[in-house]
Amino acid sequence: MEISGAELVIRLLERQGIEFICGIPGGSNLPIYDVLRDSSIKHILARHEQGAGFMSQGMARTTGKAAVCMATSGPGVTNLLTAIADASLDSIPIVAITGQVSASLIGTDAFQEVDTYGLSIPITKHNFLVQSAKDLLTVIPEAFRLAESGRPGPVVVDIPKNVQKEMVEFESYPEIGIKQPLPMCNEKYLEKAVAMISGARRPVIYAGGGIIAAGATDDLIRFAHKNSIPVVTTLMGLGAYPHGDPHYLGMLGMHGERATNMIMEEADLLIALGVRFDDRAVGKSCEFCKHADILHIDIDRSEIGKIKPSNFSIVGDVGHALKAFADRVEPSIRIGWSARVSSLRMLHPEILPDKEDFFHPMNLLRVTSESLSEQSIITTDVGQHQMWVAKGYPFKKPRTLLTSGGLGTMGFGLPNAIGAALANPDRRVVCVSGDGSILMNIQELATLAEHHLNVKVLIMNNNRLGLVRQQQAMFFEERYFASTFDSSPDFVAIAKGFGVPAFDLSEEENPSLFLRKLLGQDGPCVINIPIDFDNKVLPMVPPECANREMIGG
């Protein structure tokens, strides 16, 4: 058969099982859009390419499958870069298909030409500049295979306009790109790891996003229960282990609970699973779990020893390792260690706000969680509100928290919520945002209104860049600068202007009941929630300090 490069792209994406493409058209990708018009794939017209990128992330983060975003050359691409970098740091599989000026114009500073290839090298798992339409037959399936296999990540496919228009003849379609089976862990190593675990007196499991990527939650629970090992998770690992489980100690690190960081200080074995010893989690790395041996298991060999040397490591599927551990460790109640953990938790209880203080974010989040199910999806932006979600929302299932862990990108929440709602039409989605962050992708309220999705946006409004202000309060002797807004937008009026129903919680007579009611309804809405600007996220480990040096709480 003979079809154009543009048509080939869309046919290959259809065969790949893609349901949605989020993007914005422009001069250099119009041939692809011309074919997309008649495709079974539904196009979601974002209002900014960063929004499109984050929508595809919302799909990928909730399903684990690679999702697609599109942008035109030049500014379309530069707008997309933040979302790609974000996917890269959190190992999220997305395939970004970008238009490029025709090959004959590349390098001439043509209209809307940027070096997409060069720009995307440091923020992708891999990137392609497609040289001919025939190459699409290998590149497109390969892009999906790469994005989903091993440690997932973003892939950019840059397609010059002449390649989109070029006719290509071929016999049959190639196989679609699928996720390769994960490499198994070495048997002998697993035996040794089990022996290490059995020999340890005070083990702690340090679980990260890798557990979620590997779908290994059930075996993690089985393992921790059978051998009575306390579990801490990273921000990316929230949901990998159920909140409320007696062995669960919550998130570790910069904004972890005091007891959690103290218990880790006493560990003699750290079982590090699908984690990368990020500085927000481990603090000053040479001081982290100083008295513990480290057993590190990860799919990515280059993470072993990158930040901290381990005593023993296994490169392979953490799901395979966890199944082996859960099957092979002897049941144990670890009476001494369990008692020590309990007493540290009693000695340093989590400091909770007064329950009567309804407008404290921790209380608002409690009410929110009570109105939703375990399967509801929470997205966040970046700031204090994000940390309150991480601390205060009882995540019980994997892939229910979507948050920008590695890049910490303000503007992440709303478009991710839209993507999550598109991919999960039967689930409720709540975006917990801040008054600073929401402005960074607020244009996507138009997309939300257009598709009338089940997304509720809660704006925790302290009229501040709260987390910045908190750092100025704690580490810069209260020299506040550039962290308070002199002008505060009327978010209710703005949301209504976009066609999204909106409310101000402070104006309601019974805010608790009203919030519960809204969260139970279908369709989108925006809820502005004024909160006290002096609230702090505590305890907090000062940047570059050891976790034991945490302040407050």
Next chain:
Amino acid sequence: MHNYGIDLLVRNHAGVMSQITGLFSRRNFNLEGIICGPVGKGDESRMILTVADDSKLEQIVLQLEKLYDVIEVKRVEDSPLTEVLAQL
């Protein structure tokens, strides 16, 4: 001065050099010398790199191994490139 050599076999295409040097700049690894040329039928290239400091060598090699365009990575003790570099 002692130089540590890394011998790479890579896919040969226009962007491959940026992939390799991009890794070094992004990760703040110091690249001392580089020599490169096509081998075989021309669809592969050989690159010989030298780095002056071995403290990050292990991590450099592991990161290089992850690159899609890198087919093979070998560490070499006495890189012939050291002599070439000395004559520059």
